[in-house]
Amino acid sequence: MKHLKRIGQTMKFAVLAAAIAGLAQTAGVANAASLHTAKEGDTFFLLAQRYGVSVDELTKANPNIAPGNIYAGLQIMVPGDTGVKAASDSKPQLLKETEPNEGPTIKAWGKTFNYSKVVDVKATAYSAAGDENGKWGAVDYYGNPLKLGTIAVDPNVIPMGTKVLVTGYSHPGLPDHSFVAVARDQGSAITGKRIDIFIPGSKSFVNDFGFQNVKLYVIDK
Incomplete structure (x- = not known):
């Protein structure tokens, strides 16, 4: 019985480990993209330069958004982990x-x-x-x-x-x-x-x- 109990505990630990790994993976997916709230004048070109991604990546991450119809308040998905960069990190190289x-x-x-x-x-x-x-x-x-x-x-x-x-x-x-x-x-x-x-x-x-x-x-x- 002790042996069976030990096996049961081992299985519980395995299930718990798998659950933790799943949560970590989910968190990783959540951190892999960020939301940008559009302001007037925003374009995919400007956002790509600000966040260090390509226009193509932004377009693929937002298939339901027409690039020519970006308006204030629109939620835009920014792929990668660049969405949380500090403002200084998003500045281009000076001339x-x-x-x-x-x-x-x-x-x-x-x-x-x-x-x-x-x-x-x-x-x-x-x-x-x-x-x-x-x-x-x-x-x-x-x-x-x-x-x-x-x-x-x-x-x-x-x-x-x-x-x-x-x-x-x-x-x-x-x-x-x-x-x-x-x-x-x-x-x-x-x-x-x-x-x-x-x-x-x-x-x-x-x-x-x-x-x-x-x-x-x-x-x-």
């Missing part, structure tokens, strides 16, 4: 200029860009609102839907299709410190050393950008 033998470069977001010149411009911002885009609607000069990374320029100063690293601005609807943009749009008010930056979000949210002095690095395509 750093170097001048190696092959020509000037600038580092941003962990990448090195070769640039041919630097242009200081006055910047404003525009949204997809109808009254800001005329009869053509929320499309760029080529008829493509407006998206983050589109800027309007004076083609006599910055030729259409020019790729630039935009730096020196401040707005919650844009990536911290810098972002890559392409001159895809024009506007009658954008003349000389002026650019207009498209920012996703409401007109009032975008208008908080105001007028800012920014620096453009014309980078190789």
Whole structure:
């Protein structure tokens, strides 16, 4: 009987161990993702940069969310354990200029860009609102839907299709410190050393950008 009792105790310990392991595994799954409560202006692109994941990973983790329909209060699943990073951990690498033998470069977001010149411009911002885009609607000069990374320029100063690293601005609807943009749009008010930056979000949210002095690095395509 003692032997049978010992076997019974052993089985109880085995069941308990399995239960604990199951709980640990469940906790691991719970910690493997975090929820982000969306704010106005959030996009999968911005969240991917903030949390250190790819846009594809965010899309797969949120199959029921349309990337173009992110609104304030929406719960977005962030894959991995990056959702609880401190704010300082989510900041991108600061800009750093170097001048190696092959020509000037600038580092941003962990990448090195070769640039041919630097242009200081006055910047404003525009949204997809109808009254800001005329009869053509929320499309760029080529008829493509407006998206983050589109800027309007004076083609006599910055030729259409020019790729630039935009730096020196401040707005919650844009990536911290810098972002890559392409001159895809024009506007009658954008003349000389002026650019207009498209920012996703409401007109009032975008208008908080105001007028800012920014620096453009014309980078190789």
